[in-house]
Amino acid sequence: LGTLVRRPASLPPQPHLPAPFDIQWARDWGAAMAEAAAASLAEEPATDLTLKNTAETARWAAALDGISLAPGHVRTARKGSVTEWPGFAEGAWWVQDLAASLPARLLPAKAGDRVLDLCAAPGGKTLQLAARGCAVTALDVSDDRLERVRQNLDRTGLEATLVAADALRWQPDGLFDHILLDAPCSATGIFRRHPDVLHLKGNAGLGPVTLLQAALLRRAVAWLKPGGRLVYATCSLDRREGEAIAERVIAGAPREIIGADELPVGLAPTPEGFVRTLPGQVAGGIDGFFIARLRRLAD
Known part of the structure; x- marks a missing residue:
């Protein structure tokens, strides 16, 4: 910081995305999206x-x-x-960012339903489901990560069963009516509020995390009751963590189309029936998310 002050340093007149996101996002989502993403870096x-x-x-x-x-x-x-x-x-x-609230909004869970929230911390989706009267099991890899969930449950007066366990090794004591999987990811979708993520993730390979996402999705589908729904989501703007996973790893569960009437004004499902939120879609901004909904057929 001392070196920057002595120069003196100044910000560019227009913010820009760091590499490789400037090229990658323009390629994947179009130049207008990349420009909107860059502009959002200058806005609180x-x-x-x-x-x-x-x-x-x-x-x-x-x-x-x-x-x-x-x-x-x-x-x-x-x-x-x-x-x-x-x-x-x-x-x-x-x-809770509007985009982060969508996965739970798109899960057709009602009061009394047994619902699993996988990778639950910090707990916004657990709270949404508990507020509906669902019997929620919130699972995350460590008790430290669940502490924030516990605090928010206490503050709101809502209830959920908290489980600290590795989802790749844990076994439930029964099947669930519905499951929400907000999978671990690169988190590039939250860059508006945490622009440092673009610098931390710029050269990071996605191989290990996409393998984890696929493994979690395959495992979770097996815990659904016949007819149950699973919503898979990532707060990433990389197709490899969203569309590619949903297309490749359906684990015998057919895709359930998400309708335009299920989404806030300004958002629309993709032609494939997924949800992809992008910078510039909603006035005032929205985090980048991918959301897919699957349904387990009767055995």
Whole structure:
């Protein structure tokens, strides 16, 4: 930092994506998307909140000086510590990007359903499912990672069973009505809020993580009841962690098309029936996510 101050250093007039993302994203998603992604680096993202009670959307949008882009969602430009915002102490909401809330929104789980949230930390999706009255098992690889989930459950007054285990070795005591797998990934989709990820992941190979994603997906499908749904998601803007996995690793479970009427305004399913969120799709920005929904046929 001292060297930069002595130069003195200055920012370029227009932000730009670091290599190789400048070329890769333009190739995969088009020049307009790459330009929107670069422009977003100069903007401080608003904060998205998911509400415990969807029926109170209008109330909390007003109380938090925000807008709602979907039932149970508020986007606010408020600054400062979220712990001091209205509704935090009473557990009325939790911080969760709109894109990150979509996988649970697209899982047709209802009160009383037995649902598995794989790779659950930090717990936003567990909270969404618990708020519906589902019997949620939230699994992650270590108890340390589950501590944040535990804290949010305590704050919101919601309930879930927390399991610290390796999903590649763990065995459930029965089948689940539905499963949500937000798989470990490169996390390049969260670059708006964490631009450092583009520098940390720029030269990282995806071989090991895509093997893990495929293994988790194959394993999870076997834990579904016949007719059950599985939603697979990654917060990555790389096709190898999204579309390629869903196309190659269906594990005997047919794809279930996601409809446009299931998505917030500004988003649309792909021709294949997946969801792909990209910079520039929603006013104010949205994280990059890939989402696919599968269904297990009767044995």
